[in-house]
Amino acid sequence: MPARRLLRHITPWLALVTLLGGVAVPRPTVAAKAGGRLVYAARQDIDTLDPHITNRAATRKILIQFMDTLVVIDPKDGSVKPGLAEKWETSPDGKTYTFHLRRNVKFHDGTPFDAAAMKFTFDRIQTPLGAPSVARSFIGPYEASEVVDPYTLRVKFKQPYAPFLRMAALSPLGPISPTAVQKMGDQFSRKPVGTGPFIVKEWITKDQVVLVRNPAYQWAPALAEHQGPAYLDEIVWRFVLEAPTRTAVIQTGEVNVAEDLSYADVAGLEKNADIRILRGVPAGTPWTIYPNVQRAPTTELAVRRALGYAINKDAIVRVVFHGESRPAWSLLQPTTPGYAPLAKELSPYDPARAKKTLDEAGWKPGADGIRVKDGKRLELLWIFGSNNGYEEMAPLIQAMAREVGMDIQLREQPRAQMEEANRKSEHNIGEVNWWFPDPAIMTTNFHTKSLFGFNRPRLSNPEVDQMLDQAAAMTAEGQRMELYRKIQRTLFEMAAAYPLVDQVTVVGVRKEVKGYRFNVVTFPILYDVSLEK
């Protein structure tokens, strides 16, 4: 057990997004003291610091400290606010975006930020830099950028791409210094150069990244709580992969902030007067499992619906999450635009109804309590990933399904093998969850073109595809979100997904840390943080 626990904590985890953004929380202006060194205990190691190469959320948490983005997202309501772009226009066909850029912004190396630098950044994402990165998927059907004048940039897409405005708030699409890229070559990935409030000083692999204050910083996004340079002199970003170790070092004071604390440790830490526990709900999708509609017996609507009725989400919250989260009823997290808690009505916990549904579909209880139809037992294969976060939920749900006569067989596989098995459609139940600021993430989960990617339900439904495409092209925000709610209703009626529990980020900060905030996907915004003894 300890070894498995250990492995769970040291493994990279599915999560998608990063961005600079924040909330202007109206609060009395306390004179925050400048200076000091903040030590941050991070759960995950990074792969690179190059925003165009990385595939890890762990890296993007650091990117937001030293990069800015064209726009930012208000975590309160998901609305898009000015960042390095002061204003912008979208063409009626949703294929062209025009950004009017802020002046007098400089990269850490002194290079001025302008439309040409932004074009350079977007164009670089298109060049092969090794494994295709999240930057490439964020920029979508990018065609080209055009420098209209030094401070006006026109970005064109091959197809209408409504999610782009929120994607432009993600740090992998933030501007990087063209001169630094040319001068540094391969070394750019070790010490990248952006425009943000901190500067990368040093990355010691497997140990820490050190960032120092950018003294020239005068272009904080409107959502920030202050203007001018950051308060902290230095951030030491340490990789402390083990959850028990993070719990220990936040108590000894070796670190000022420890992220992703184990849910089991929270109650104990809350008794410690030196530590505050902060909770955030990242935008994206909840912990969710999906039935494979292309492999029997989950091809049957009755079986899929019955499984939905069999799952007691409250029990999962209590047992696995120690009460630190809540049941999920939407395909999106509550902080994501388009959130619609429809499963409450369409797929509630109701074991009696589950049994009735199966009875009516001809699945009759067999000798061992497992239902049988046409000589076949009601067996469902759940291929769950090692260290993917579902390993404690899986046996619990297995027991719940058994109550109504379903036999869920659990097979654990390393994540990479799980992905392959999912792509080959070998599973009945798959799992995936995301951090993502836009409901377009549903295209990743349910569109025919994602069958090769993360389409766990193996859904290839023309009606769903058409609605997803339409939503991705809509520029009117209100109508667009209405359509995403409609899509969710359709998917719940098809029983194509079971959201289980909302994702919740739990962070411990010591009492001297002031001004700590989460961005829209609960990454830390350290720009406004100060240390006050």
Place this chain on the structure above:
Amino acid sequence: MFVYLQQRLALALPVVFGVSVVVFAIVHLLPGDPVLVMLSGANATPEQVAELRAQLRFEDPIAVQYARFLRRALVGDLGVSIFSKRPVIEEIADQLPSTLELAAAAIAIAVAVGLVLGILAALRPNSWLDRLSMLVALGGISMPSFWLGLLLIFAFSLELGWLPATGQGGWRRLILPAATIGLGYAAVVARLVRSSFLEVLGNAYIGTARAKGLAERAVVLKHALGNALIPVVTIIGVQLGNLLAGTIIVETVFSRRGMGRLAVTAVLDKDYPLIQGVVLVSALGYVLVNLLVDVSYSIIDPRIRHRGGAA
């Protein structure tokens, strides 16, 4: 002596070669397509997969890939990490010193604690001291390093506040992780020292030494210790593999950088060049240490040197 060394080296080469073949083969025979693995974080299209596959030249026959790997490895080029895009040799050079430091400290603790416990136990066989020493040793062997590490953090960092729990730099940050590995290892050494000592103490020359009227201290330290040490030196060499494996857990628990962390990341990412590099370098280290062990025998016991030289 030189001939002896040459012989040992000649024997070591095929071992290293064999390791490289096995490592290369195993990685390529495991299930899981490396290209798909690399793309699993991104929502890749089949075209992107094909593009990357061609770029990495996984389509060449395995033998061709291996020949390429070996030719480069011979000149110290272990390829480039798929994820960090840095030369594997640089990645390893970054991590190796930290692990060497940890391993050296662990061995020092193991030998010091093991020798003391073992000798104490052997000098008073079946006394309470013997029983206690062996009980401690048994505890050390049975305690998983994961658990012991967290216990030490709990006791010395959290409760007593004497030592930092994590990080790098300075002996204070080295003690807890080194003790975590070293104590388990000390247990093995202690049991071995005890039995080896008991055996040596039963020899006639010990009786002679005592009969000459030598002080007990001189008998133990001068006449018995050297002879009792040979199996201890052997076990240190043999156990080095376990010790390196132990660093994987310990480096993670104590958030230290090092080869263990590198190995874990490489395996989880299926970063083929990095896995090959880490295993190859570890195997080289293993062979090297065993070579040193062989050489040290000849220093401790001249009879071995003469036998080797004559053959």
